[in-house]
Amino acid sequence: MKMAIAFKDVDLNFNLTINQTKLHRVSYKRLFYRTFDKKRFVYSFSFLAIFLFMFQILIDGNSCSNVSTCLSGNCSFEDTHKYPYGIPIGNGSRLPIPGTNQRLPEVLIIGVRKGGTRALLEMLNLHPDIQKVPMEVHFFDRTDRHALGLEWYRHQMPFTFEGQLTVEKSPSYFITPEAPKRVYKMNSSAKLLLIVRDPVVRLLSDFAQIEATRSEWKKKPRSFEDVALLSNGSVNFQYKAIQHPSLGKLAPYLCLAPIYT
Template sequence: MEMVGVSVSKTIRKFRRKSWCKLISSGFLLIILCFLSVKSQLLYRETWSPTRYSSSSFYLRLPELGHNNRNLQNIVLYGGVRHGKPGVPSDKLYVFENTRNPTLVTDQGKVNRKTDSLYLKNMEIGRNRRLPQAIIIGVKKGGTRALLEFLRVHPDVLATGPEPHFFDKHYHRGLEWYRSLMPETLPNQLTIEKTPSYFVTKEVPARIWKMSNSTKLLLVVRDPVTRAISDYTQIRSKHGKIKSFESSAFLHNDTSQINVSWIVLRIGLYIKHLENWLSVFPLEQIHFVHGENLVTNPGEEMSKVQKFLNLKPVITEKHFFINKSRGFPCIKKKISNKRGHCLDESKGRKHPDLPANVMASLRRFYRPFNERFYQVTNINFNWT
């Protein structure tokens, strides 16, 4: 009888141990199943689909906020990122302004409704390629490159790289091609380009007016005699041996007969070209930059330019220093910087010395045109 009791007791203890093992095993199995269920949802729900966060999908839908974006307020106003929503097809997502007011858009940026001011407003908040609001139209060898490089220091100004030559050489390509050359800017930033040949091309004023009749124009002018010599010097440096200045400037080497067909001299007839521009644009829409003063007193000229362009007066005389070897101004991006940016060695190159009678003849030729130019612009540039 005692043996039977002992056997029953052992059986009960063994059953209890197996029950606890089964209970613990069942618990672990349940935990594993729950984990797999959650993981499955994370992997297969569209909101967390890897393709939604790939470089070809998610990042292309975000505004491009690169290192050139100096206005952090626009990042905050944008409301962070564009949020996905469960159940929305993978080619669509919602845009939020300050995390409110969703607007459904597609990958191609098209709104599913014909008009949606909220979406358009959000797109304006981001960086876009905009047609220029200001153009440096000339003149060649007047100081246009210096003006553009000085303006680049301003945080609210972005410019193209090479000269676009859209309105004189590539107009047939259309405005969208022209826009594609522009830098990406924020709404509070100014887009500007420089093409000096615009000033002497007859068709350009009407073409710019057609693009935007509010475009602001900047014209850098300098003494037409020294401008012509500088132009000739550049041509000679690029093409090597060419005819002498006198042979090109005068007919039959007679200093009393000016060769007005030579483009180097014709560019300096500022009043003739300006009359063409004034037949389209009002005078107050053109700002005249004194080329000589831009070299000797760049701070003063840049103050006038910033005022004309409605820019904050960020650039001052403290940003400039003179390159002693060439006598040309260099500019510092920050006043505290020890070093600055100087134009390349082609600027400030030495001009050939011309005979006194050649210089006197050129000055006599330009004098009546200069005086008329002073009257129209109401600026005395004091070119002797």
Template sequence: MGCSKWRAAFNFGHLKAQSKLSVLFTMIILFTYLFYCLNGFCESLPRPVYDHHTSLPNEFILHDGQQTEQVGVHNASPISLVREQSSEIKSGAPSINISIANNFGIKSFPQAIIIGVKKGGTRALLEFLRIHPDVRAVGSEPHFFDRFYDKGLEWYRNLMPRSMESQITMEKTPSYFITKEAPRRVLSMSRHTKLIVVVRDPVTRAISDYTQTLTKSPGLPSFQNLAFRNATQGLIDRSWSAIRIGIYAKHLENWLRYFPLSRFLFVSGERLVTDPAGEMGRVQDFLGLKRVVTDKHFYFNQTKGFPCLKKPEGSSRPRCLGKSKGRPHPQIPSEVLLKLRDFYRPFNLKFYQMTSHNFGWD
């Protein structure tokens, strides 16, 4: 009798230990699975290409003529992100995409793109935006919608940094604004894409553009030699890209064939220098972001002659943009400048009308 009691007690104890063991085992499996998922390994499962537009669940979005159903919301944990650093902000050299391992979140198509204009202040805008915790951006210019479109949307999405549900993905490629096919291509990715254009006085922009080319090719003819088709008649050479890019009204007309004006934000390149916080306020409102980037993030660097960041992302030290941003321009004869101003005036006025915004270049 005593023996059978002891045997029953032993069996019960054995069962208890077994169930404890199985609970422990299940928990180990669960934790391992969770750990792997949080590190992004679950993402290697095949997934459809979809538009990350949280406000439009289950909407059908066009991808180059094909319809793809948007699949639910993303599961992501709110863990702080290590961001990519743009080398441009440090050295002024063309940006190298230094991707620091960050396996949280997913790679989404950009919901907002800085589409132009070249030499408008696009790098400054992107770096200022990257301070915002809800913005994830590619450091380098992907040039997908102009140069690499044949690589396909998946290639493009893979270039994007991982982002959380609450964050927006962005990129900047200023040449999109003047690329004829770009608006149709962006539309086929998502008609909800927000488009930001940083515009600057086209005359200063042209000189800035020329200055950049001059640093790469020091033997370049003078600005006036390139700007005029016939110097004596004062005929401007519109085929020169430095001139052509500044005809903003013409390029915008092309974009407006595909996107409504409400999808655009025009940022003043001049105000981005004189009042970066004010302009950033407009940008954050347009992107539906909390106004996190404010005047406390900027200081005016007298030596550089431009606003710099007090504490850019991933750094505790103040930082200015590199040497290629804010270069001194060559002196251009005043009669050349006058002719250029006359040339651009009607286009500028048209651009003011189209955007309902007077940028004050005339």
């Protein structure tokens, strides 16, 4: 059989008198060896390598200039948002932006659970003078964490310049009886932010989230009545989203004026 194959700009002519199966095997093999141009391969490979190298330099060059600008002490307040825990310098190490420090928070978003506390924190963080703590630290509500001490708490804080406010949010602070005394001991003039929402709507929001998480963990689904009501039909005040603090007990530590709702 005589075949003429046009493969891009290469014309191949070869005779084969073998059966169809062998034809395919042999023709592909020949096609490969005949079209394989070593020189062209080397040129293409080198071109690709150079291109990737230049691209890498471009990317690195950009981040390097930012990082070196920061490390040489020319960082702005906004840069602390970019590198809240220092500038990554490889090997998992980080260098704090010169002039910054980890400071205890002056502002706490204390609740309420499912009140839009995350949205409030993110919106405040848009301001360059404010630095959010990305995660909930639960320092004032969890006794095991509180026992680690203020230095441990400070080390969970992002780096800030003097004049920037650090804001932490853990909605359980509002319903934990020990929290006000602990906050007061840390800083008696800390600003406490409380964002409120229709209690029934946020109860439903909380229930939906908890049940979704339980379902991910393959836990048995519960009805709303199971969690919100006791067996005698009265409200279950132990349920987290329903709990509220006893303001009488908090009074010695809270001057209501610094609570912003």
